[in-house]
Amino acid sequence: MKRAAITGLIALVFFSAVTAWAGDDYPSSKEIVNMFDQEYNRVRGELTKPPQGLVAKSFTYSKGGGDVAGGNVKGPVFSSDPIPADPPVIYQTFPNILFNFDSASIKQASYSLLDNIADALIKMSMREKKKINRVDIIGHTDILGGDGYNLELSDKRAAAVKNYLEYLNVALPIRYKGMGKRKPLPELATVQHPYDRYNEIIRQAPNRRVEIGVTYVD
Numbered sequence: 502m503k504r505a506a507i508t509g510l511i512a513l514v515f516f517s518a519v520t521a522w523a524g525d526d527y528p529s530s531k532e533i534v535n536m537f538d539q540e541y542n543r544v545r546g547e548l549t550k551p552p553q554g555l556v557a558k559s560f561t562y563s564k565g566g567g568d569v570a571g572g573n574v575k576g577p578v579f580s581s582d583p584i585p586a587d588p589p590v591i592y593q594t595f596p597n598i599l600f601n602f603d604s605a606s607i608k609q610a611s612y613s614l615l616d617n618i619a620d621a622l623i624k625m626s627m628r629e630k631k632k633i634n635r636v637d638i639i640g641h642t643d644i645l646g647g648d649g650y651n652l653e654l655s656d657k658r659a660a661a662v663k664n665y666l667e668y669l670n671v672a673l674p675i676r677y678k679g680m681g682k683r684k685p686l687p688e689l690a691t692v693q694h695p696y697d698r699y700n701e702i703i704r705q706a707p708n709r710r711v712e713i714g715v716t717y718v719d
Contacts, residue, residue: 527597527613530620537621538631541717598662600709602702603646605657607665615662618713619669625715626673637714638662638677643705644685644692655679662711682708 528536598615599608607615625633640659642651656679663677685708694701 527617530617530624533617533621534625537625537715541631594710594712598711598713599706600658600661602643602706602709603654605654605661607658607661612665615665616669619666619671622666622671622673622715626671632718633715634673634718635716636666636671636673636675637716638666638675639712639714640677640679641684641708641710641712642679642682643702643708644682644690645698645701645705646682648681652679652681655681658709658711662713686710 595614595618598611600606601608622633622636625631638659640655640657640662642655642658646654656677659677659679663675666675689705689708692701693704
């Protein structure tokens with residue numbers, strides 16, 4: 502199989518994990534690698550499933566005749582074997598890369614998780630199989646405030662994570678961008694406490710997040 506780049510904008514969305522990853526109880530770098538790989542395998546498997554019915558495979562012509570069994574055929578062979586698909590884009594979320602309200606400063610509690618993510622990225626970039634060659638970072642804000650301001654803020658948050666990963670010697674090319682408040686978590690897409698801004702700011706904390714993605718090379 503030819504080498505194929507598999508883009509995975511990784512953001513493992515574990516809504517239940519927000520509680521499970523409280524304090525220092527973050528996944529290890531090994532567990533993070535496994536999370537990336539499992540999602541890669543799942544998506545890759547889905548995309549290589551054959552459609553219903555028979556699909557045509559590539560074929561060649563023999564110079565002096567031949568048969569299908571010998572690999573020399575005079576027409577297309579129809580098969581239900583999987584056919585490689587275009588590189589998938591995989592979205593997942595680490596819920597505990599969080600920021601202070603109205604700030605691009607990473608919360609102190611998130612550094613342990615980022616340390617483990619950096620270690621995982623370095624390991625994945627150095628292995629022979631399922632190697633990665635790029636990282637993508639997407640920043641998000643909560644739904645409070647204006648569109649333009651939040652777009653700029655989310656861009657700064659993504660840049661802050663990029664800078665920290667580079668500080669930890671992640672040497673891969675890193676791209677980043679902000680999405681503003683355009684993609685809130687489903688359960689936080691509306692304001693629940695319009696007259697209680699303090700509690701709404703606390704409630705919206707998971708929206709102030711970053712997604713981390715990788716590009717696999719098979």
